Amino acid sequence: MTQPDQKTLDEITRLRDELDDANYRYYVLDEPRLTDADYDRRLRRLQELEAEYPDQVTADSPTQRVGAAPDAGFPEIQHAVPMLSLDNAFNEDELIAFVKRVGDRLEVDGEQLAFCCEPKLDGAAVSLVYENGNLMVGVTRGDGRTGEGITSNLRTLRSIPLKLRGKGYPELLEVRGEVIMSHAGFEALNEQAREAGGKVFANPRNAAAGSLRQLDPHITATRPLEFNAYQVARIEPDQGDATHSALMSHLGEFGFRTSGELTVVKGSQGLVDYCRRLGEKRDSLGYDIDGVVIKVDDLRLQRELGFVARAPRWAIAFKFPAQEQTTRLNDVEFQVGRTGAITPVARLEPVSVAGVTVSNATLHNADEIARLGVMIGDSVVIRRAGDVIPQVVRVLEEERPADARAIVFPERCPVCDSEIERLEGEAVARCSGGLYCAAQRKEALKHFASRRALDIDGLGVKLIEQLVDKAWVATPADLFRLSAEPLADLPRMGRKSADNLVAALDKAKKTTLSRFIYALGIREVGEATATNLARHFGTLEGLMAAELEALEAVDDVGPIVAAHVHTFFQQPHNRETIQALIDVGLHWEESAVEAGPTPLEGQTWVLTGTMETMTRDEGKARLQALGAKVAGSVSKKTAGVVAGPGAGSKLAKAEQLGVPVFDEAQFLDQLGRWEAGDASALNDTRGPNEQEDE
């Protein structure tokens, strides 16, 4: 057998050291220094070298091991069944090779095999052991053989059943899954941390793992974590499920969340299609996935295939392009937003991140620049995930060039030269120019015309900028005074587009109160708050006259939002803007009465069997008036089932899933309470594991 030369030996040693260090930072500190792509590249290289020189493989090589040893802060718990890693496929050819490999080993045609595909959730793996339906222990993966006992922390997750649902659960059940943090939860957590000067996490995976490994479960309880089951490690007595996919739906009945994207496909073409489809959906899922996990669906075949050192032979992870990349920070520009907020924007050497070329990223504010310690010229790691704006997550200080420059935060607005103010206790610096500032004017108009506001067709961002630059438009009302002649002369416009725009403006004059309130661009008043304000006050007059107390009585409106709304309507120039809009013809239907409460918003109900005091349609209409959807079939997401005499399979299903069931009298009683606005009644109807989908 050939022996490696000294240079190769050195490379092997260096790769092992780097990978060991990376594992420690990633699994123990939750503070990786390498990007995943850099880590994967090193691991692949080491695997190649070890394949070439099998003599060099040692038992403690990072290619043979999983994760990292447990941290001292938690009790060590041995896994009854090891928690392994997964082999990777980085392209479609490697998927095809996997199918062939599996088929060859089973001596069947791989193309005829059924595979179960699921998103590869990017979080932290945990294992949960249930005895007689009760959660006994929860453990991290650790090094695959021994993990950290974090039962009290896991108990704080609402998506982890403390007791299995339904009847007929097994005496022993060990479930594995991923604890993840959604993009929204992650952004909110980091936002809070930035404000409070706490620890900012690089990505949702590190945030989830770090939150789980808190020594104080009260801290874990405040973190937006979700558990998704993806594997059964032990089940006794056997429930007779022949496939992985059947086991997964069984887990759903016990009260676990499983992936809604789970699909069984056939052969390599099925895998390739699934991976492409999920890749296209990746940005809209709202949580991080780093690929697809593919499993041989037949459990008997899984057992036949078995394991190698660190991964099962019956599964593979198809990896998507990484969401973090390294690039250079070429410059920083300061942008002025609608409310004058000055945002430092990183101008980057363009780089492809998860399939999209990124050349800008946000640096948030001055505090964030200081926290990152970033300078112009630095190599930086950037992250792009979903529709969140790309972010700079850290600086590679060891690569800082000699001519790196400090980032200087301006003292005057780069657009209107007004002074920049930074209020005590606020991280954000703002241009004090208000609507004198062309940048703020442009942003205010863009917001006003946007789809969820007045939805003015054909009034795009570029056009608004031209209109402001030409001083044709300064306030929203000016838009409605535009006429087709001068518009037609604008570059790329023409008579037809100009006519269309004028018609669209005319059409936009008829709107709704909630759109109008949203369009005004009051600080912290998003679409949902605008809707609540409109619903609560019914008229613009009522809203404009409202005192702080009255505002705070509105759903979702706290003291800060109430103060923003109140201040907004106190300002004479805002009142003038509103009057001007009404004078040019903006109108909507007002309802003097408050719309009724909608305490069942987001819930789905099912009516089954016959009813005596009302028809099913009446029951349905009353539920819908309270905001509920009424569906024809029962699932674990159903909030409640109303069952009259003659109810059959739907009632049985509800009982099996543990969905609350009401008879007609109970239902009438509840309806009365909800219609009277008693929302507390509704909490009683929700089981502990009933959560809204993200």
Ligand SMILES: NC(=O)c1ccc[n+]([C@@H]2O[C@H](COP(=O)([O-])OP(=O)(O)OC[C@H]3O[C@@H](n4cnc5c(N)ncnc54)[C@H](O)[C@@H]3O)[C@@H](O)[C@H]2O)c1
């Ligand atoms: N940046 C760094 O420094 C660094 C260091 C170590 C590891 N890493 C990253 O971690 C990866 C290796 O980690 P790994 O050993 O956990 O392997 P892995 O994450 O590639 O695959 C195994 C894991 O996938 C998860 N998983 C998600 N969805 C699943 C599903 N539906 N079914 C089964 N499993 C599912 C499980 O948690 C399982 O433990 C590397 O490829 C690298 O990207 C990065």
Ligand SMILES: [Zn+2]
């Ligand atoms: Zn300005």
